[in-house]
Amino acid sequence: MAHDHHHTDTPKHTHTHTQSHDHAHSNTDIDWAEMAGHLESQAELFAPLYESALSWLGKEVTEPGLIVDVGSGPGVVSCLFAEVFPGARVLAVDGSVPLLDRARARAERQGVGNRFGVLAGELPGVLDELDYPADLLWAGHSLHHLGDQRAALTAFGERLAPGGTLAILEGGLPSRFLPRDFGIGRPGLQARLDALQEKWFEQMRTELPGSVTEAEDWPALLSSAGLKYARTRSFLLDLPAPASDRARAYAAEIFSRLRDSVADDLDSDDRATLDRLLDPADPASVHRRPDLFVLGVRTVHTAVRPA
Numbered sequence: 581m582a583h584d585h586h587h588t589d590t591p592k593h594t595h596t597h598t599q600s601h602d603h604a605h606s607n608t609d610i611d612w613a614e615m616a617g618h619l620e621s622q623a624e625l626f627a628p629l630y631e632s633a634l635s636w637l638g639k640e641v642t643e644p645g646l647i648v649d650v651g652s653g654p655g656v657v658s659c660l661f662a663e664v665f666p667g668a669r670v671l672a673v674d675g676s677v678p679l680l681d682r683a684r685a686r687a688e689r690q691g692v693g694n695r696f697g698v699l700a701g702e703l704p705g706v707l708d709e710l711d712y713p714a715d716l717l718w719a720g721h722s723l724h725h726l727g728d729q730r731a732a733l734t735a736f737g738e739r740l741a742p743g744g745t746l747a748i749l750e751g752g753l754p755s756r757f758l759p760r761d762f763g764i765g766r767p768g769l770q771a772r773l774d775a776l777q778e779k780w781f782e783q784m785r786t787e788l789p790g791s792v793t794e795a796e797d798w799p800a801l802l803s804s805a806g807l808k809y810a811r812t813r814s815f816l817l818d819l820p821a822p823a824s825d826r827a828r829a830y831a832a833e834i835f836s837r838l839r840d841s842v843a844d845d846l847d848s849d850d851r852a853t854l855d856r857l858l859d860p861a862d863p864a865s866v867h868r869r870p871d872l873f874v875l876g877v878r879t880v881h882t883a884v885r886p887a
């Protein structure tokens with residue numbers, strides 16, 4: 581989490597401290613409600629990418645009756661599903677009630693509230709409360725927050741109607757906002773931030789309740805969950821320079837979250853560069869520089885429950 585890296589959830593602040601260490605040590609617990617605005621602006625900026633992904637899914641899944649968005653967060657993508665599949669009911673499922681409240685409000689605003697529901701609870705167990713099997717079950721950047729991903733995929737698959745499709749969005753590539761050498765600091769800053777984020781992500785996974793180490797061969801995992809016809813496709817968001825205000829605000833949010841979450845592991849030169857990128861008064865900042873762009877890739881894996 582974080583930013584918009586291929587993991588989109590780096591928290592802005594870590595709130596708790598590990599007691600067993602003699603110095604305050606940030607952990608990877610995520611305050612999801614705090615992330616509402618960030619998750620919304622991220623999914624809104626990435627809307628063209630999601631539209632391509634959903635239109636591809638629309639060719640695989642004809643006229644779904646029930647779409648379940650697992651780990652929906654504030655429901656930007658859930659509402660896009662409601663728009664792209666006008667004959668479907670959409671159920672947004674998430675552990676965070678404040679985020680589901682925003683999802684419901686968005687659905688009302690977009691005029692799809694009459695076929696939009698929410699379900700709050702811990703995944704994957706909460707799916708036992710579904711009254712109907714899903715024709716399409718989507719998990720966007722949520723599976724990797726569950727300790728046992730193999731067990732979760734099996735649970736997702738069991739909630740599908742025969743012939744129903746499971747689609748997970750996982751992986752892709754870390755997003756890019758700047759050239760390798762952007763004229764200040766040591767070239768390669770984003771690659772160094774990626775490495776730190778990988779470290780954060782691994783720690784986040786290790787600390788999840790019931791964490792199980794699993795090789796992330798998603799098509800193989802979908803097959804071992806009893807699903808067939810695994811397919812994979814990646815989608816591109818390409819917003820070239822000059823960046824819009826929205827793209828600049830998004831880049832600022834990502835760099836700011838990274839500075840807060842991994843700053844201790846940055847050298848002072850990189851920290852100073854990040855500070856300049858984030859200072860609105862600095863012409864070299866993401867708010868003003870002419871070379872800022874957004875380039876993002878997200879990967880979707882699908883598979884079908886045998887009829």
Ligand SMILES: C[S@@+](CC[C@H](N)C(=O)[O-])C[C@H]1O[C@@H](n2cnc3c(N)ncnc32)[C@H](O)[C@@H]1O
Nearest residue numbers: 612651652653674675676702703720721722725
């Ligand atoms: C990175 S966000 C993705 C939100 C949305 N799918 C999107 O792509 O914008 C992950 C979501 O999974 C939810 N989540 C994480 N762990 C969960 C759990 N164990 N049970 C239920 N929801 C969970 C969080 O509340 C959060 O909304």
